[in-house]
Amino acid sequence: MTADLSRDDRRSMSVEETRRRSADLFAVLHDEGASAAERDTARDRLVHLHLPLVEHCARRFRNRGEPYEDLVQVGTIGLIKSVDRFDTDRGVEFSTYATPTIIGEIKRYFRDKGWAIRVPRRLQELRMQISASTAELTQTLGRSPTPRELADAIGCSVEEIVEGLESSNAYSTLSLDATDDDSDGGAGQSMLDAMGVDDGALEHVEIRESVKPLLENLPAREKRILLLRFFKNMTQSQIAEEIGVSQMHVSRLLSRTLEQLRHSLEADG
Amino acid sequence: MSETSVPAAEHSAPTGEPAEVELRLPADGAYASVLRTLTAGLAARLDFTMDDIEDLRIAVSEAAAIVLDEADPGTVLDCVFRLEPASLGISVSATSSAPSEPDYESFGWQVLATLAAEASIDTTADTYAVRLTVRSSLAS
Numbered sequence: 539m540t541a542d543l544s545r546d547d548r549r550s551m552s553v554e555e556t557r558r559r560s561a562d563l564f565a566v567l568h569d570e571g572a573s574a575a576e577r578d579t580a581r582d583r584l585v586h587l588h589l590p591l592v593e594h595c596a597r598r599f600r601n602r603g604e605p606y607e608d609l610v611q612v613g614t615i616g617l618i619k620s621v622d623r624f625d626t627d628r629g630v631e632f633s634t635y636a637t638p639t640i641i642g643e644i645k646r647y648f649r650d651k652g653w654a655i656r657v658p659r660r661l662q663e664l665r666m667q668i669s670a671s672t673a674e675l676t677q678t679l680g681r682s683p684t685p686r687e688l689a690d691a692i693g694c695s696v697e698e699i700v701e702g703l704e705s706s707n708a709y710s711t712l713s714l715d716a717t718d719d720d721s722d723g724g725a726g727q728s729m730l731d732a733m734g735v736d737d738g739a740l741e742h743v744e745i746r747e748s749v750k751p752l753l754e755n756l757p758a759r760e761k762r763i764l765l766l767r768f769f770k771n772m773t774q775s776q777i778a779e780e781i782g783v784s785q786m787h788v789s790r791l792l793s794r795t796l797e798q799l800r801h802s803l804e805a806d807g
Numbered sequence: 808m809s810e811t812s813v814p815a816a817e818h819s820a821p822t823g824e825p826a827e828v829e830l831r832l833p834a835d836g837a838y839a840s841v842l843r844t845l846t847a848g849l850a851a852r853l854d855f856t857m858d859d860i861e862d863l864r865i866a867v868s869e870a871a872a873i874v875l876d877e878a879d880p881g882t883v884l885d886c887v888f889r890l891e892p893a894s895l896g897i898s899v900s901a902t903s904s905a906p907s908e909p910d911y912e913s914f915g916w917q918v919l920a921t922l923a924a925e926a927s928i929d930t931t932a933d934t935y936a937v938r939l940t941v942r943s944s945l946a947s
Contacts (some may be wrong), residue, residue, distance in 0.1 A: 672857055681856060681944065681945075682857045682858035683856060683857055684851075684854045684855065685852075685854075685855075685857070685860070686854055696851055696852060699851060700848045701845060701850045704847075
């Protein structure tokens, strides 16, 4: 670990610094004479000081289907355990001692919590054996292996392979936000998108219901002009021809009617 | 478990009649996983490869989905498996009071027809059946 970091000169300086501060803090933590508060503070600061080590360990497990932040969290538990158990008299670096503990904690998390549905340990291990052997046999045979070939390679029965295959479906459940890229209906659409949404026209219901009685009260000619303009999509000139007035008059009538409607709506609202 | 528990076709009755397995389920999507599991289990014993089994699971799911669409509510999904050497014939059917015309353009059918060696939709006045045959890729 330390050798790894010291490749970079600047970093090796900060490693030296970290090592020194770490030793000081451990001295306080293990000092029988120090008060409980002092020792607590030292413990806190030790954990904070070594957090980058946890991040480093967690990064090694990225892209395995668990959020990086979750891995940092469980890794931090490993770090806290290490701080509590570390014995300075052993003469080893803290990072040397803490790394296996942190990684162990992360690995245990994958084993126990990574599964969406709890599956017996035996099946979890079987599933790992199956996927490893499948990859290996696919290479040597040049085709996908049969369950019998897998069973022979692993040293179990065909029944157990079938069981293992079933359990592998339990590793991950489908998220509602997961996109289904393999269907033809709109790539990148998530399950959630495919579910019902509020009808876009719903918000207009109120407006439409409020306008309805106002429209009823309009004089017949105005009503007809609105109908021709907005439902038959006629131009003002066409409407003018239709009802036998000038286009200017239609324009005036239209704007006046619309203005009236708007006013009545606002007054009501 | 011992080799005797493996009813692969080569171990079937000396008469040469292929073994048949029948599964009856409520015609409800919730039971589809039971159908998939049995299908995978049978295929594993017939020496289908892992890829074949995965294809088969998808094909049988699509067949069930097509039939369930037509099935009358509260009826039974009848699944018959015919175990032959390196080949599995599957028939999924249900009672349907008004079976619609087979839709050979639907996505589900396209998937099914691609994955299966043979596939057909048979409708009568009151049943809707999807039949498919899948062969192990080791057979050829």
